[in-house]
Amino acid sequence: MPDRLTATAIARDLAAGRRSAEDVFDATLDVIQRREPALRAFAFFDPELARAQAWAIDASADRGTRGALAGVPVTVKDVIATKDMPTGHNTARYAGAMTGVDAACVDTLRQSGAVILSKSVTTEFAATQRGAMTRNPHDAARTPGGSSSGSAAAVAAGMATIGLGTQTGGSTIRPASFNGVWGWKPSWGAISREGLKLYSLTCDTIGFYARDPADFTLLADVFDLDPAPEPAQVRGLRIGVVRPPLWGQVAPAMRTALARSAEQLRAAGAEVSDVTLPEIFDGIDAAHAAILLREGRAAFLNEDRAQGAALHPEFRAMVANTAGQTPQEARAAYRCADACRAAMDELLAGYDAVIAPSACGEAPVGLDSTGDPSMNGLWTLMSVPVVSIPGFTGPAGMPMGISVITRRFTDRTALAAARLIAGEIGGAIAAEESAEDSAEASSAA
Amino acid sequence: MPDRLTATAIARDLAAGRRSAEDVFDATLDVIQRREPALRAFAFFDPELARAQAWAIDASADRGTRGALAGVPVTVKDVIATKDMPTGHNTARYAGAMTGVDAACVDTLRQSGAVILSKSVTTEFAATQRGAMTRNPHDAARTPGGSSSGSAAAVAAGMATIGLGTQTGGSTIRPASFNGVWGWKPSWGAISREGLKLYSLTCDTIGFYARDPADFTLLADVFDLDPAPEPAQVRGLRIGVVRPPLWGQVAPAMRTALARSAEQLRAAGAEVSDVTLPEIFDGIDAAHAAILLREGRAAFLNEDRAQGAALHPEFRAMVANTAGQTPQEARAAYRCADACRAAMDELLAGYDAVIAPSACGEAPVGLDSTGDPSMNGLWTLMSVPVVSIPGFTGPAGMPMGISVITRRFTDRTALAAARLIAGEIGGAIAAEESAEDSAEASSAA
Structure with a gap:
């Protein structure tokens, strides 16, 4: 079953000679042919380009030097540069644009033997909720989330083994939750961002x-x-339970999922306690928005100058600073973020890991919006690693994930803790049950 | 005189029809032909490619819509992507490499009518002191500094009107000082870094x-x-005088230049006072080095994987973390930087501008090293704008500059203050005079 074909299994099978890279590619191609027409997860896919990479892996004489990801099909979000495929950013100006050079992460993956399979659908410049036509593999009427829409859906559907995304607000972790796959946003700065759209x-x-x-x-x-x-x-394990500042956005079923995770972990012998964020965090989401505005304004200036009226008004307004953000406001936002980062580092030192919702609830119906990123901006701005565990099912039968967070640059702790935690949490949450837990949560608050 | 041909003058002359973009290019080409063979400032220069841009400017019907930089020749440091010229990073792997897409800043400059003239010499990946063969236009036996070696030397020699550089330690401001030109490192985040080597x-x-x-x-x-x-x-004007933590590296002549600047400004009616940096700044240069190590390790991983032994040992050691930096040490460095940034912002609020040395002294003899960046890392890490004013001449007859610094995102204040300050400071510093002032400075300390 290709949708069960993990990178670990591929590595083992290729090393043992039980399977070739081309076998892996063929099995993946079969899934792509069945599912892609409805899902629309890919922005670019040339089977022959991918197959040639698999052949090259199979032809390499020495299995030992093929690399840890030999033959593993990787789909790459279409804001990440690839030397052999166009990088379109889901915007007219870059349709078919070739970058000549790989993004650093793609370069490293290739050196490890990965098959760079395809480009996957993003929202425009990965900086908006608009424009991803990808559907959720669990319900075609719903969004897979975004902006890493295609990569999350493709991995969920078995069309790729690994998906590359990006996250500025909640663009990796929220789609992981919506699609029922594992998601990982590494510590900021631990992996090169060169070649990602800024x-x-x-x-x-x-x-x-x-x-x-x-x-x-x-x-x-x-x-x-x-x-x-x-x-x-x-x-x-010392596990903290975090209700982020925008907790008011969280749907009853997700509140239940977090509460139940805490109970399940407590039952398994973890020391579980609620985390109270210091008061300074009250301003963190506003600071996140202000920093995105300040940096987006610089990032899209050249697009505004080059495209003029052809650029979506959303970006033009950012560049024109129609919000009237002052240098003083921008400095205050950075100071808030810097102070929170220090406070968060101190706070996380008291736990082996903390858990929090990966999204506000199930994937919403419709493709007009990729859903609410309110649960993610905090962690992104804090530069910390986040691993999203799939495992809960909401009242609409859609997946929901729980985030595991640790201190910056301890990604391996987050990964190990998440694997352990995943073994204890999860389950289906019925509508009436989530309403009840929500009432409890409200009365307790 | 093309070496007096400023962007402002070109804009005025083209608007008035007194000069064409091709005239400007021809005058610039003449200087290039005379000086480039000895200076070696350019990594790539195709006169016809540049001339075609000038023609296109001259052919554009409406002078009013040509852009603020119409016809201005700009040389681009060779770690900045250009769609029509190779981007070589002064490293074998990227010799002749085409990126297909312009860096965001180059894109914006083109939209403003600039002529993207040439690529200028950088040290390898702009991340080392090695490899720039460019000579200082004031003395061919000396380095122009680095890593933006070629851009600084080209502007000093009149081979380009504007030079694009980058700064991670002191790569823009130090060469400005060494070459006797104006240098500006904008606030971090105010101008897009997309398309710059990371x-x-x-x-x-x-x-x-x-x-x-x-x-x-x-x-x-x-x-x-x-x-x-x-x-x-x-x-x-409230002017603060800063002696950065690595003041011990500063040569007598530069100490004299800073002291004399303070006197000259006081004589001109400014309120000049010495700034004492809070104690936390004692760790700022170590934090800067630690952050460069942590981030360089991620930035050059793909080069290490792709190039193996062909990559310079300096980069391989960074990637292998031979220094043994721990996540805890990296976090501590970021926390120090974050805390200093807040403290610096508060401190700078008390002045209209502060001044500090742009380099430790005159450009050293030889091309093996691009000189000591000890005066620059502090400001780079603080994200603040720095404008380097030329104007002093040291005992060896080489130029020296003074930096003007203001709060983050107040670049226009720094530029305006620097123009005013430049009108008051400067002069030749004789060897005996600098020794004397240095003795005074020592006894005062």
Whole structure:
């Protein structure tokens, strides 16, 4: 079953000679042919280009030097540069545009033997909720989230083994939750962002999707992430439960999922406690928005100058600073973010990991919006690693994920903790049950 | 005289029909032909490619819509992507490499009518002191500084009107000082860094060279920088004098230049006072080095994987983290930087501008090293705008510059203050005079 074909399994099978890279590609192509016409996850896919990469892997004489990701099909969000495929940013000006050079992360993946399979659909410049025509593999009437819409949907549907995304607000973790796949936003600065379309220097981060957390560990090795403590059992783990400042946006079913996760972890022997964020965090979401405005204004200036009226009014307004943001307001936003980052680092030092919602609830109906990123901006701005565990099902039968967060540059701790936590949490949440838990939560608050 | 041909003068002459873009190009080409063989400032120059741009400007019917930089020859540091010229990073792997797409800043300059003239020499990946063969136009036996070696030397020699550089440590401001030209490192985040080779996300900033500060104001308009107070006279200006933590590296002549600047400004009616940096700044240069190590490790991973032993050991050691930097040490460095940024913002609020050395002294003899960046890392890490004023001459007859610094996102204040300050400071510093002032400075300390 190709939708069960993990990077770890591919690595094992190729090493043992039980499967070739071309076998993997053929199995993947079969899924693509069945599902892509309805899902529309890919912005570019040339089967022969991908197959040629698989052949090259199979032809390499020495299995030992093929790389840790030999033959693993990777789909790349279409705001990430690829030397052999166009990088279109879902915008007219760059339709078919070739960059000549790979993004640093794609370069590293190629050196590790990955098959760069396809480009996947993004919202325009990964900086808006508009424009992704991809459908959610669990319900074609719903969005897969965004802006990494295509990568998340493709991995969920088995059309790729690994998906590359980006996150500036909640563009990796929210789609992971909506599509029922694993998502990982690494620590800011731990993996090169060179070759990603720029929106916000402070927030833009590469992100990954997989169907198994072991694949993230493989990626952590490939990208040479720092060693960090890797917990071995849930018993005794100090787990904090965070209700982010925009908790009011969270749907009853997700409130239930978080509460139930806490109970399930407590039952498994973890030391679970609620986290109260210091008061300074009351301003964090406004600071995030202000920083995106300030940095987006610089990032899209050239598009405004080059495209004029052809550029969407959303970007033109950002560049024109129609909001009238002053330098003083921008400085205040950075100061808030800097102070919160220090406070968060101190706070996270008291836990092995904290958990929080990966999204506000299930994927909404319709493709006009990619859903509410309110649960994600905080963590993005804090530069910390976030791993989203799939596992809950909401009242509409859609997947929901829980985020595991640790201190900056301890991605391996987050990955190990998430694997352990995933073994204890999850389940279906009925409508009446979530209403009840929500009432409890409200009365407790 | 083409070496007096400023962007402001070109704009005026073209608007008045007194000169064509091709005239400007021809005058510039004449200087290039005379000086480039000895200076070696350019990594790529195709006269016909540049001339075609000038023709296109001259052919455009409406002078009013040509853009603020119509016909202005701009040389681009060879770590900045250009769609019509190779971007080589002064490293074998990218010799002749085409990027297909312009860096955002180049895109914006083209939309403003600039002639993208040439690529100028950088040290390898703008991340080392090695490899720039460019000579200082004031003394061929000396370095022009780096890593923006070629852009600074080209503007100094009159081979281009505007030079594009980058700064991660002191790569824009130090060469400005060494070559006797104006240098400007804008506030971090105010101008898009998309399409610049990545070394340090936290520090990399675009930089500019010009022979007249009015050209920077023109660039500030083109890049739509925030409005900010622009002082109109030196009298009454509150000027702080900063001796950065690595003051021990500063040569006597530069100490004299800073002390004399303070006197000259005081004589002109400014309120000049010494700034004492809070104690937390004692760790700022170590934090800068730690952040460059952490971010460079991620930035050059793909080069290490792709190039193996062909990559210079300097980069391989960074990627391999042979220094053994821990996540904890990296977090501490960021926390120090964040805390200093807040403290600096508060401190700068008490002055209209502060002044500091642009380099440790005159350009050193030899091309093996691009000189000591100790005076620059502080300001780069603080994200603040820095404008380097030329004007002093050291005992060896080489130029020396003084930096003007203001709060983040008040680049227009820094530019206006620098123009005023430039009118008051400068002069030749004799060897015996600098020794004397140095003795005074030592006994005072």
